[in-house]
Amino acid sequence: METDALASWNDGAPKQSIIDFVRRVTTAGGPDFVPVPDRIAVFDNDGTLWAESPLPVQLVFVLERVHALAPQHPEWKEKQPFKAVLENDLKTAAASGMAGLIEMVMATHVGMTTAEFDSIVKDWIATARHPRFKRPYTDLAYQPMLELLAYLRARDFKTFIVSGGGIEFMRSFSATTYGIPPEQVVGSSVGTKYQVRDGKPVLVRQATVNFYDDKADKPVGINTFIGRRPIAAFGNSDGDFAMLEWVAGGTGARFALIVHHDDADREWAYDRHAGLSTLARGLDEGPQRGWTMVSMKQDWNRVFAYEAK
C-alpha cells in the first residue's frame, strides 16, 4: 500500500478536493489536463504556510530589531512609535498605524546591503523563539501544508509564495523551510541601489517602498513575477481574496483554498475579528464560489511541522 503523502490531512471533503483536482489536471488525455509548465500554484505565507499569531513573525522581527538597535538611536526614547516599543507598550505602538509600521520597517530593514540583511534575518530566525511554543518560528510551519507543497511538486507543480511579507525576509528561510527557492518567492519590497564599493559590487537597501504585495496587488505581483495565471491558490485572509479570485477566474480546471483558523486549542481561533488578518468576505463568498474551505480543527490531524519530527 502506498504511504499517504497527505497523512496530516483527515479524510473529508477538503482532502478529497485536493486529490481530485490534482488527478484531473495531471491525467494525460483527460479533459482537464494541464501541461507541466502551466502547473503553477501560489501560496500566501503568514497564516497559510506558518503561524501568524500572536503577531506576524516579521513584525516580531521588526520589534526585536528596534530593541537591538536602540543603543545606537538614543532619540527613540522620545519618539513614537519607537518609545512605546522600547517600553513594551504594543497598544500605544499600534496606534501609530501603517505609517508607524513603515517608519519602523525603514529604521530596521534598510541602509545595509542585501547580503548583510540576509545574514541579519538568518541569524535572527535561527535564535528567536515563539512565545507560546518556545520553538523556532520555522518549526511552526504547518505540517499539512508542507505535505501539500511536496505532493504538488511531486506532480510537477511549481510552487510559489505570494505574500505581503518582505520578499528578502522570506527568501532567507523559504528554501530550507518550504523547499521554495528565492526566485519563487513574491513579496513586498523596498528599493535597492547598485553600487561598487572598493571594487566590490553591492546592492544597498533603500528607504523607499518598491511594492506592497497585498490585496488587489497580489494578482499584480503574480503577473509581474510569474507572468502567467496560476491554476491553484491557497490563502487564509481577505488579503488573499483578489489572488484567489484571479486564479479561480481563469479558464480550465482551477483550485482555490482558504485555511480557516478555528482551532484555539492547538493553534488559534480567529477570523472576522483578527487585528492584522481578517477573514470575512472569504468566509461569506468562498463556499458559493466553489472554493475549498479548510477547518484546521476538523481537517488537520497535526498542525505544526515539529509535531511530525
Place this chain on the structure above:
Amino acid sequence: METDALASWNDGAPKQSIIDFVRRVTTAGGPDFVPVPDRIAVFDNDGTLWAESPLPVQLVFVLERVHALAPQHPEWKEKQPFKAVLENDLKTAAASGMAGLIEMVMATHVGMTTAEFDSIVKDWIATARHPRFKRPYTDLAYQPMLELLAYLRARDFKTFIVSGGGIEFMRSFSATTYGIPPEQVVGSSVGTKYQVRDGKPVLVRQATVNFYDDKADKPVGINTFIGRRPIAAFGNSDGDFAMLEWVAGGTGARFALIVHHDDADREWAYDRHAGLSTLARGLDEGPQRGWTMVSMKQDWNRVFAYEAK
C-alpha cells in the same frame, strides 16, 4: 563519439572557456562545485540572444503599432513623434529621444488587459518579417546561443532573460523561441491594475513606467526577481556592464561573456558607434576582467537559428 552540443561554436578560446567553466561548477567534490539550485545563468536579449539591427525588434513593433492604430488617432498627423513615424521619417522621430519613445510606448502598449496585449504581440510576431532577411524575427535568434542555453540547462542550470525590453513583450515568445518560461524573464514593465469586469478578473496595463531594467538597474532586477546572485552572465552592450560586473563579482567560480558584433557580412559590425546599443567600456575592460569576448565572425560558424533548420 558524442555529438557536439555546441556545434555552431568554432573551436577556440571562448568555446573552451564555456566548457571549462561548466565542467568546474558541475564536478561533484571539485573545488568550484556549485549545487544545482545556485546554477543560475542570466542572458540579455537584444543583440545577445537575437538580432537587434537595423532596429531593436520591440521598437519595430512600436512603430508598426503606431501605423496600425493611426486611423483611431487622427491627431497623430500633427503630433510628434507620431507624425514623423507615420511619414516614415525615422530621423525626425528619433530626435524626440527617450521622452518621445516613452510616449509611443504608452500609446501602443497600455490600456488593454495583459491577455489582450499578449495576443497582440503573438499575432504581430507571427506575421512580421525582418527587412533584410525576410523572415520572422524569432528565426533571427542566434543558433550558438540557443545551443548554449540548452547546454547549460542539460547541466541543471536555470536560464533567465534579463533585458531592457518589455517583460510582457518578451514573455509572449520566450518559451517557444528560447525554451525560457515566462517566470524566468526579467524586463522593463508598465504598471498593471486589478479589476473585475462583468465578474471576470482582469489586469489592465497602465500608462506608468513600473521598472526600467537597464544598466545599473539590471542587478536590481536580478535581485528583485531571482533573489540570488547568478554565477554566469551573457551580454553584448554597456547596458549589460553592471549585470556582468555584479555576477562576476561574486565569490567562487563566475563566468561573464560579451558577444561582439563584428560580422558585417553575416550579421552586422558595430560596437562603439551603435545608436541604441553601445559597447565601449565592455570592450576596454572585459578582457582585463577575465570576461570571455566572443567574436561573431571568428567564433560562430553559424549565426541564425533558421540556418540550422
